[in-house]
Amino acid sequence: xxxxKLITVLAIGLLLSLQAVSAGTGLAQEKSEDGxxxxxxxxxxxxxxxxxxARDAVRRLFLKDASTWSGTKHKAKAFxxxxxxxxxxxxxxxxxxxxxxxxxxxxxxxxxxSGETRPREVDSDRSLFKMIAKYDGALGFAETSSLxxxxxxxxxxxxxxxxxxx
Amino acid sequence: xxKQNLFPLAQPCASVGLALLLISGAASAQAxxxxxxxxxxxxxxxxxxxxxxDERVGxxxxxxxxxxxxxxxxxxxxxxxxxxxSDAHTRAAFxxxxxxxxxxxxxxxxxxxxxxxxxxxxxxxxxxxxxxxQFGSIANKADLELYWFNYRLADSLQFRAGRFIxxxxxxxVEHFQPTLLHLDYPMFMRKKPGSGSNNSGSLSFFERFxxxxxxxxxxxxxxxxxxxYNAYIGTDKQNGMDYQSGARAALSWGHSGLTTxxxxxHGNHGAVVNGNSYDFWGVxxxxxxxxxxxxxxxxxxxxxxxxxxxxxxxxxPAVRLADKWIAxxxxxxxxxxxxxxxxxxxxxxxxxYLPNPLVRLRATATQASFDLPDDDFTSFQLSATxxx
Numbered sequence: 001x002x003x004x005k006l007i008t009v010l011a012i013g014l015l016l017s018l019q020a021v022s023a024g025t026g027l028a029q030e031k032s033e034d035g036x037x038x039x040x041x042x043x044x045x046x047x048x049x050x051x052x053x054a055r056d057a058v059r060r061l062f063l064k065d066a067s068t069w070s071g072t073k074h075k076a077k078a079f080x081x082x083x084x085x086x087x088x089x090x091x092x093x094x095x096x097x098x099x100x101x102x103x104x105x106x107x108x109x110x111x112x113x114s115g116e117t118r119p120r121e122v123d124s125d126r127s128l129f130k131m132i133a134k135y136d137g138a139l140g141f142a143e144t145s146s147l148x149x150x151x152x153x154x155x156x157x158x159x160x161x162x163x164x165x166x
Numbered sequence: 167x168x169k170q171n172l173f174p175l176a177q178p179c180a181s182v183g184l185a186l187l188l189i190s191g192a193a194s195a196q197a198x199x200x201x202x203x204x205x206x207x208x209x210x211x212x213x214x215x216x217x218x219x220d221e222r223v224g225x226x227x228x229x230x231x232x233x234x235x236x237x238x239x240x241x242x243x244x245x246x247x248x249x250x251x252s253d254a255h256t257r258a259a260f261x262x263x264x265x266x267x268x269x270x271x272x273x274x275x276x277x278x279x280x281x282x283x284x285x286x287x288x289x290x291x292x293x294x295x296x297x298x299x300q301f302g303s304i305a306n307k308a309d310l311e312l313y314w315f316n317y318r319l320a321d322s323l324q325f326r327a328g329r330f331i332x333x334x335x336x337x338x339v340e341h342f343q344p345t346l347l348h349l350d351y352p353m354f355m356r357k358k359p360g361s362g363s364n365n366s367g368s369l370s371f372f373e374r375f376x377x378x379x380x381x382x383x384x385x386x387x388x389x390x391x392x393x394x395y396n397a398y399i400g401t402d403k404q405n406g407m408d409y410q411s412g413a414r415a416a417l418s419w420g421h422s423g424l425t426t427x428x429x430x431x432h433g434n435h436g437a438v439v440n441g442n443s444y445d446f447w448g449v450x451x452x453x454x455x456x457x458x459x460x461x462x463x464x465x466x467x468x469x470x471x472x473x474x475x476x477x478x479x480x481x482x483p484a485v486r487l488a489d490k491w492i493a494x495x496x497x498x499x500x501x502x503x504x505x506x507x508x509x510x511x512x513x514x515x516x517x518x519y520l521p522n523p524l525v526r527l528r529a530t531a532t533q534a535s536f537d538l539p540d541d542d543f544t545s546f547q548l549s550a551t552x553x554x
Contacts, residue, residue: 065392066321066384068320075275097421100489101520104523108344108524109340109345111240111553112341112344112345113331114270115268115269115270115280123211123215124211124212124215126208127215
């Protein structure tokens with residue numbers, strides 16, 4: 001009888017602890033099923049594009065081939081991550097569909113033709129999210145696991161990249 | 167008599183409560199540890215940013231634009247050494263050194279200003295005597311190469327005024343040395359009718375720079391296609407009344423890497439060729455995907471009086487051997503009508519090495535041939551361009 005009680009107590013305790021642990025990481029697990037990284041934009045941005053349209057729009061705006069979000073009056077303000085950051089590497093491959101050397105050539109070309117500069121690099125997720133919340137036309141990207149820190153005034157446009165292998 | 171337990175569930179309940187208390191305490195401690203770790207990470211990140219800013223600025227003065235929202239500086243520098251072998255002599259010279267400074271000011275979301283200052287030392291190649299091609303004297307040049315302000319009504323319609331690039335074809339649009347595989351432009355861009363000079367300059371098929379006004383823009387067409395277009399009027403000759411007008415439209419076909427362009431315009435040679443006016447048109451085809459970079463342009467002119475019609479074209483396939491190496495070949499043809507040398511052709515082979523995306527080292531060999539007289543010469547060039 002005592003053994004049954006002990007097992008019951010341990011089972012309840014184990015159940016409660018598992019629930020507590022899983023509650024904390026639930027968001028990250030749910031998000032990473034779509035993609036390891038997410039493009040984040042300002043919540044006021046009324047851009048309606050989805051799927052391929054959204055990717056094309058982000059590609060054109062990031063590369064400064066366009067300056068305004070389609071269907072809105074918001075001037076785009078793109079933010080990049082450090083060159084060695086996994087988010088940057090995946091963004092260049094999956095969203096821009098370029099090699100790093102092609103991207104470097106693109107920025108030289110853009111600089112010569114119109115004096116445009118490449119998007120500013122932001123290292124910290126929190127700083128990035130704050131910048132995105134500040135500008136209506138802002139866009140940036142981060143690991144989906146960091147989206148727990150996503151402040152008010154921002155939203156996810158789409159996710160990209162292979163989910164991280166566990 | 168056996169003592170009866172009045173509260174049979176008290177013991178297990180107490181055990182559960184204790185377990186919950188311990189778990190909750192452990193979870194809370196873990197949460198505090200995580201929170202502290204997160205704060206430490208943020209402090210580390212802020213310190214890194216602070217150090218980065220301090221390293222860039224330190225105790226130096228920070229430059230502010232008087233009124234612009236943003237101001238950017240950049241530029242590039244190029245040095246070339248050139249050896250030319252013709253029938254009579256082989257000559258070599260550090261024939262070109264160039265430094266250009268870019269300045270961009272953003273006034274607000276719609277208005278911006280861009281300028282390029284050019285400083286150049288150049289010894290032009292004189293091909294008047296094809297049996298003894300030689301370098302001219304060093305000429306120093308300081309020029310306001312570009313200056314324009316731009317108003318953006320929308321991405322599809324913008325207006326530009328000042329001195330700007332006449333956006334015809336592929337290479338004239340790219341124009342600047344940090345992206346050029348070969349420093350010499352194709353012949354239709356650099357050879358003047360009635361002149362033996364190889365110097366890049368005005369009075370080629372079209373003026374490469376314009377002082378005037380241009381409307382331009384770009385828009386999406388269909389699912390993935392992108393259309394870029396412009397129309398301009400201006401002048402860049404000694405006589406400010408010799409106008410050139412022109413237009414270009416180029417369509418990029420989705421993600422295929424293919425871009426096709428149509429160009430046409432009207433110009434005037436001014437005093438150089440009897441005040442002759444002419445029309446020109448051109449087509450261009452660019453394929454830029456994966457390892458292949460293939461540029462093709464063809465231009466023709468119809469001259470009013472004083473000279474024959476002209477024709478110039480080139481094809482320039484290139485292969486990216488790796489991220490840092492590009493090999494290319496260019497076949498270049500020019501029928502420049504009154505140049506007095508008949509048709510001219512150039513075969514150029516070369517290789518570019520980019521140890522860093524901002525540094526380009528080139529080695530090229532050119533075989534130039536003339537019909538009248540039947541001569542040719544060979545040149546070998548080494549050059550380096552650094553961009554910043």
